[in-house]
Amino acid sequence: MNTLVVLQIHTLNSDLLNPMYQARTQKAAVEFFWTADQAVSNLLKGQLDYGSSILPEGDLSCWESNILWSLKQYQNIEKPLVLWDILAALLALKQTAPGFVEQLLLNWLSSWCLDLPSGFTLENILFHVQSSLPKINNHQIHLLNIICRRLIFSELKIEVPKSGEPYNEDKLNLWNELLIHSEKEMRVRLVCFSLGAALFLASRVSEASASNRKWLPVGVAQMERWVTINKELIEDRLLLLVLRVGELGERIKNVCDNQVKESCGLCSASVPFESPETAVCKATKSANHSVKSHKLQRCAVSMKLCSITNVPWFCTCCQRWAARLMPNAFFTKYNPSVDFGYVIESFTLFDHSKPLCPFCGIQLQRHAPNFLLAVNPV
Ligand SMILES: [Zn+2]
Ligand SMILES: [Zn+2]
Incomplete structure (x- = not known):
């Protein structure tokens, strides 16, 4: 095991690794980085046992400062979100010292809100972050979403959070509400862009x-419909934007695909827009009067139905599918001080699309069978 770890320190670049060894390499490297780096002397004496004993306070403060330092590095919005090492450490600590992990997360979130007095409760801090979401940059919201899904709700495997869904613990309800609001904030930014x-x-x-049109907005009609359905919950800035797009009338067809009506790829029945995540077709009754409606996936980027012939991209964190990609500028150019969050005044903003999840910010993957191990950033 030791030889394997030392060798992989030099070849951790995922492009150079054999995918068959990826998961094992990551696991071994996590053990090496997080134990050998911090508590060599304890490890040599065999005293560091995460499964059965309480960790010494000195070790915990060392873990906390290292994890907070690692999370802070992601303030650089150009830094790719690769969190498997931090998540592995936090998940292991959650088993042994859940109170410590909760306090660590609260300290991390409190560091975002400079105006928050110390000594606030979990409820106060989560609510404060929730009400400050429009001011928080994309990278931080992505980190929050990843931590919620992969750490707070790691055992529950939630696909899409639902408002008001009761959990046994009040604390989980608070985190769930925060996740719902932070993902809605990212959807609002997606629609604004x-x-x-x-x-x-x-x-x-x-x-x-005349330009070579590297990227075009897709799903404008579906986005307008989503805003209309959620009118009560949407801020005025987005309603104003929808109004201005509506004023374009037929001219919108000159610049992007604006197809309103959608049909099922399996039976050709019409598919109404009811949710940005999934859809159900209006299949008619067959001869034996049984109705076989099809449940279909919508693209996380465009809200349009995913094609049944082209394999879409897949997010291993939020389990969403994406047939389209957003340009880099969406991830890096958010500016809370401008009306719609983005200043779109140049064609260069549409250059360079990367396969990143708009909700989690991590690399998307082509969906593959489970036996093909793939690089997983979370
Ligand atoms: Zn159908
Ligand atoms: Zn995602």
Whole structure:
């Protein structure tokens, strides 16, 4: 085992690794980094036993400062989100010292809110973060979403959080509400970027058609529908944006795909828009009067139905599918001090799309059978 770990320190680049050994290599490297780096002397004496004993206070404070330092590195919005090592450490600590992990997370979240007095309770801090979400950058919201799904709700395997879904513990309800709001905030930003891009392209139709159109907003009609359904919950800024896009009328068709009606890829029945996550087709009754409606997935980026012939991208964290990708600017150029969160005044904003999940910020994957081990950033 030791030889394997030392060898992999030099070849941890995922591109160089044989996928068959990926999971084992990551596990071994986590043990090496998080134990050997921090408590060599204890390890040599055989005193560090995460499964059965309480960790000494000195070790815990060392873990806390190292984990908080690692999380802080992600303030750099260009740094790719690869958190498997931090999550492995936190999950192991959660088994032995859950109170310590909770306090660590509260200290981390409190560091975002400079105006928060010390000594606040979990409820106060989570509510404060929830009400400050529009001011928080994408990378931090992505970190929060990953930590909620992979650490707080790691045993529950939730696919999509539901408002008001009761958990046994009050604390889980608080985290669930925060996750719902932070993912909604990312969806609002996604819609703002796409609708803002449609307005910009409509104002520069001749240039837009002359440029090589690396990226175009898709699903504008579905996004407008989502805003209409959620009118009560959506901020005025987004309602205003939808109004302005509506004023474009037929001109929107010159700059992007704006198909309103959708049909089922399996039976051709119509598919109404009811949710941005999934859809059910309106299949008609067959000869024996049984109705076989099909449940379909919507693209996490465009809210349109995923094609049944093209394999979409998949997020291993939030379990969403994506047939389209967002340009890099969506992830890096969010600015809370401007009206719609993005200043879209240049075609260069649409360059370079990367396969990243808009909700978690991690690398998306092509869905593959379980026996093919793949690189997993979380
Ligand atoms: Zn169908
Ligand atoms: Zn995701």
